[in-house]
Amino acid sequence: MTGRRDGDRLLTTREVARLFRVDPKTVGNWVTAGRLESIRTPGGHRRYRESLVHALLRGETG
Numbered sequence: 491m492t493g494r495r496d497g498d499r500l501l502t503t504r505e506v507a508r509l510f511r512v513d514p515k516t517v518g519n520w521v522t523a524g525r526l527e528s529i530r531t532p533g534g535h536r537r538y539r540e541s542l543v544h545a546l547l548r549g550e551t552g
Contacts, residue, residue, distance in 0.1 A: 500529065500537040509547060 506526075507514040520526040521536065526546060528536040 499540040501540055501543055503536050503538070506538050506543055509543065 501509075503514045503517050506517045510517070517526065517538075518536070521528045526538060527542055528538055531537060
């Protein structure tokens, strides 16, 4: 996935699911529950800031 101006890479739902070893639907549930923030592309797909994903991996919640 392409990077952003701030240098934070955007990950796909599938990439996030692989990092956590969960089903991609679980990642969507985390967004609904407010556990993870997502960005919608013009086509409606979700993308996730790499820094926020890694913070969640480390157990840092905000």
